Amino acid sequence: MSIKFGILFIAFCGLLCVGMGQEKVFPGIMDFGKYEMLLKGKRVALAANQTSVVTTYDWVGERKNEPALSSHTLDFLRAKGVHVVKVFCPEHGFRGDADAGENIGDYTDQRTGLPVVSLYGKKKKPAPEDLAGVDIVIFDMQDVGVRFYTYISTLHYLMEACAENDCRLLLMDRPNPNAFYVDGPVLDLKYRSFVGMHPVPVVYGMTIxxxxxxxxxxxxxxxxxxxxxxxxxxxxxxxxxVVALPCRPSPNLPDEVSVLLYPSVCFFEGTVVSEGRGTATPFQVFGHPDLTDMPYRFIPESIPGMSKNPKCLGKVCYGMDLREEFNEVKDGKKLRLDWLMTAYRNYTGKDAFFTPFFEKLAGTSGLREAIVAGKSETEIRKMWQTGLEHFKIVRAKYLLY
Known part of the structure; x- marks a missing residue:
């Protein structure tokens, strides 16, 4: 199925929903009347980034030619008279312009003059002094529903700090574009890290x-x-x-295609193979200079704000363009393991293919060991089914929609 047809198909689905009486989707932040009284007279800290927007964007309908009217959550709250005294920000920073993994220190936001406390880098959890003089924290960020996407780790540490310092947390829920399926190995806590803190599968099918x-x-x-x-x-x-996000959730997830392919393609971050960082299509292609028999080619470049020093910088990489697989991922409702397995089979120096980071992404040593042992995808999937079924029972207790 071509990309053009896939996009038209999504637009048609949106039109069909609207035609059948589908009401417009609103994230929690837009229903101010539901939480206004919780903020009266309170000193508020806001955990937010560039995805924290209040918008007229149509999440499930037809894309309009005119731009959506939107404002940042911070501006929206201040215009409503909410007393915001501080900002907390995750990976990529408050304005979303920092590279993945780039350390961000505390600073003052030039547009508002508010202090910004970074929760990525040396400090991942607010200290007691960071919450001093704060009555309530508002969390409003767009998640993509994948275990190794670090906003949920930031949420964990923020919740923990609030619990320890008797501070209330008000979370503004947002749609999850990958909520339509649950798949992947459940994290073995032996591999717990900031890219995987909880015993959940890679794709967990829940809003934040x-x-x-x-x-x-x-x-x-x-x-x-x-x-x-x-x-x-x-x-x-x-x-x-089918949800289309109003803005990119992080610098290297520029569109719906990258968001849906991300859970499967991100496994390449734990290998020597490029996952497309340093191109206009990150997490939509993969390749390496040694995969010369594969059909697609690209050259990763330094792109400030997206990837300053990408893997395989300046080298011709051979691999696959996955953008045509967009609808197959959506309709299949499962992770695509075949791309990773194909790259491994075609890579000559197999001992060097996986890096130690792979176990943190997979949440288990079993996936790497199974691929190295030449097991089939069916055999690999059977390995995680028991854990997946148990997680679904746990998950059911907390579903709101």
Missing amino acids: GEYAMMINGEGWLNDGKRCDLTVIRCRNWKREM
Whole structure:
């Protein structure tokens, strides 16, 4: 199926939904009346980034030619008279212009004059002094529903700090574009890291509000503490909806295609193979200079704000263009392991193919070991089914939609 046809198909689905009476989707932040009284007279800290927008964008309908009217959550709250005193930001920074993995220190936001506390780099958890003088924290960020996407790790540490410092957390829920399926190995806590903190599969099929409730309910915070959590639900969103995000959730997820391919293609970050960083199509292609028999070629370049020093910089990489697989991923409702397995089979120096980071992404040593042993995809999937079925039982307790 061509990309053009796939995009037209999505637009048609959106039109069909609207034609059948589908109401417009609203993220939690837009229903100010639901939480206004919780903020009266309160000193508020906002955990946010470039995805924290209040917008007229049509999440599931036809793309309009005219731009959506939008404002940042911070501006929206201040215009409503909310007393915001501080900002917390995750990986990529408050304005979303830092590279993946780039350390960000504390600073003052030039547009507002507010202090910004970075929760990525040396400090991942707010210190007691960071919450001093704060009555309530608002969390409003766009997640993509994948275990190694670090916004949920930032959420964990923020919840933990709020629990330890008697501070309430108000979470503004947003649609998850990968909520329509659950797949992948459940994390073995032996491989716990900032790219995987909880015993969940790679794709967990929950909004970030539902996920926060699960963190609380399953006792995953330090010493089993519970955060004083309130989730403001999305309006009119359903899990099976095709969702197009109003802005890129991080610098290297520029569009719907990259967001849907990301859960499968990100495995290449734990290998010597390029996942397309340093191109206009990150997480939509893969390649390496040694995969000369493969049909697609690209050359990673330094792109400030996206990837300053990408893997295979300046080298011709041979691999695959996955953009034509967009609808197959959506309709198949499962991770694509065949791309990783194909690259491994075609790579000559197999001992060097995987890096130590792979186990952190996969959450287990079993996936790497199975691929090296030449097991089939069917055999590999059987390995994680028991853990996946148990997770689905746990997950069911926290679903809001």
